[in-house]
Amino acid sequence: MSTIRLSAAEIATKLAAGEVSSVEVTRDHLDRIAAVDGDINAFLALDAEGALDTARDVDARRAAGETLHPLAGVPIAVKDVIATAGIATTAGSRILEGWVPPYDAFVARRIRAAGLPILGKTNMDEFAMGSSTEHSAYGPTRNPWDLDRIPGGSGGGSAAAVGAYEAPLAIGTDTGGSIRQPAAVTGTVGVKPTYGGVSRYGLIALASSLDQAGPVTRTVLDAALLHDLIGGHDPLDSTSIDAPVPPVVEAARRADVSGLRIGIVKQLGGEGYQPGVRTRFDEAVALLSKAGADIVEVSCPSFEYALSTYYLILPAEASSNLAKFDAMRYGLRVHPQGVADPSAEQVMAATREAGFGDEVKRRIIIGTYALSSGYYDAYYGSAQKVRTLIAQDFARAFEQVDVLVSPTSPTTAFPLGSKLDDPMSMYLQDVATIPANLAGVPGLSLPAGVADEDGLPVGIQVLAPAMGDDRLYNVGAALERLLLEQWGAPLLSRAPELAATAEAASSTEGTR
Numbered sequence: 001m002s003t004i005r006l007s008a009a010e011i012a013t014k015l016a017a018g019e020v021s022s023v024e025v026t027r028d029h030l031d032r033i034a035a036v037d038g039d040i041n042a043f044l045a046l047d048a049e050g051a052l053d054t055a056r057d058v059d060a061r062r063a064a065g066e067t068l069h070p071l072a073g074v075p076i077a078v079k080d081v082i083a084t085a086g087i088a089t090t091a092g093s094r095i096l097e098g099w100v101p102p103y104d105a106f107v108a109r110r111i112r113a114a115g116l117p118i119l120g121k122t123n124m125d126e127f128a129m130g131s132s133t134e135h136s137a138y139g140p141t142r143n144p145w146d147l148d149r150i151p152g153g154s155g156g157g158s159a160a161a162v163g164a165y166e167a168p169l170a171i172g173t174d175t176g177g178s179i180r181q182p183a184a185v186t187g188t189v190g191v192k193p194t195y196g197g198v199s200r201y202g203l204i205a206l207a208s209s210l211d212q213a214g215p216v217t218r219t220v221l222d223a224a225l226l227h228d229l230i231g232g233h234d235p236l237d238s239t240s241i242d243a244p245v246p247p248v249v250e251a252a253r254r255a256d257v258s259g260l261r262i263g264i265v266k267q268l269g270g271e272g273y274q275p276g277v278r279t280r281f282d283e284a285v286a287l288l289s290k291a292g293a294d295i296v297e298v299s300c301p302s303f304e305y306a307l308s309t310y311y312l313i314l315p316a317e318a319s320s321n322l323a324k325f326d327a328m329r330y331g332l333r334v335h336p337q338g339v340a341d342p343s344a345e346q347v348m349a350a351t352r353e354a355g356f357g358d359e360v361k362r363r364i365i366i367g368t369y370a371l372s373s374g375y376y377d378a379y380y381g382s383a384q385k386v387r388t389l390i391a392q393d394f395a396r397a398f399e400q401v402d403v404l405v406s407p408t409s410p411t412t413a414f415p416l417g418s419k420l421d422d423p424m425s426m427y428l429q430d431v432a433t434i435p436a437n438l439a440g441v442p443g444l445s446l447p448a449g450v451a452d453e454d455g456l457p458v459g460i461q462v463l464a465p466a467m468g469d470d471r472l473y474n475v476g477a478a479l480e481r482l483l484l485e486q487w488g489a490p491l492l493s494r495a496p497e498l499a500a501t502a503e504a505a506s507s508t509e510g511t512r
Helices: 008-017 022-040 048-063 106-114 156-163 180-186 220-230 248-254 275-290 301-324 344-355 358-371 377-400 423-430 434-439 469-487 496-509
Strands: 043-046 076-079 118-122 169-173 189-192 213-217 261-265 294-298 403-407 443-450 457-463
Touching: 008 022, 008 220, 022 043, 022 048, 022 118, 022 156, 043 156, 048 118, 076 106, 076 156, 106 118, 106 220, 118 156, 156 169, 156 180, 156 213, 169 220, 180 189, 180 443, 180 457, 189 220, 189 469, 213 220, 220 248, 220 443, 220 469, 248 469, 261 275, 261 377, 275 294, 275 403, 275 443, 275 457, 275 469, 294 377, 301 358, 301 377, 301 423, 301 434, 358 377, 377 434, 403 469, 443 469, 457 469
Parallel strands: 076 118, 076 169, 261 294, 261 403
Antiparallel strands: 043 118, 169 213, 189 213, 189 443, 403 457, 443 457
């Protein structure tokens, strides 16, 4: 019997009991990828042999009686922005096509040390710039709920892989919502930990003051287990928090909101939000109230400026971070046509023209302008001042409530290609997630149901104070349980595309 429908926690239990082997579980997921990823395009690179080698090693160590990590032997997918020794890492860009890192990111080291087989690297918007995974140089990823829809971005590959049962666990990165927004539109769970709670060492940087790696899973408990594994201090990252990981697993198992104060952010709702999104959000809040939470409306007026603030700070930092891709040291190198003896500047210009996509070029230009002499104070400097106001709004809100909740994304998944010619409309998809990145606070998205008008997943977002990640998991797990009682089955079991592809995959299992 295939293990692809099991949660990571369920797989871990069966592995520990000897009911299945890691090799069997890993092969199940590799078979699933072979069956459906041609349609979904969640993976850019597979490492089947490496994953199976890890699985065999874990099985042997378990048979020898060795004490292993609880997730040892559970397969995982990793976003292609995270350096993995021996596996190509491209950040979704032609400029890094074929680059194989000589080292592991902190997150990858933790995963390997714990014995999780890495299935491969997942598709993403180029250098994490986008909300739809349509800006990948290697083609778009498709939403398992509807193959003509986007899976969110920039980490749509990780969310689609988990949502399509190609992997029980995945790692994403979240700069302005790139874990939470894909989770919302694919019916999965995504968490952005507190900034500095998971090391950024080995992440290909987009915006260094905003980027944060985190888990993508199908259940809140699975996210907590993965968060606990990858979190913690790293001396190689100057922004890493030197403190223990909050008790996220215990909180996910507690799942009790009675007596908690839960705030609804006035500025994260209303005009611009799809009716079905708002309906599912209101129903989820009602469930929390019925379970004993005290619901309070709070106002965070500076949130109205979060989007414009973000789209000054992010391009400015990106233009600086991407300057390293100069065709001189590694990555793509293009010889300019018609130039017999080109200068370094000519090679650099030709390489960047060929290697960077339109969205990357757009943001580099905006960021360079915002940092230029005469405009720094007017744009970048002013944006940093507003960022401080947003952090102060969060601080005041958390004096009144334990957590904040909002819709994760204002709409469900939109059709592929429908917003590519309208960057501003694309940017608005992150309006509810961006404030958390600007302030460095943690956020979690979990499925709240499907919108009545299109039958596509809706996400609800939970936000907590810095280093209050355990609050996310407590509230998220409690709401997840309440919703499961209402639905009678996991939300993903209702996805029409998943049902079709699952049937096709299962028909091949008996022939292995």
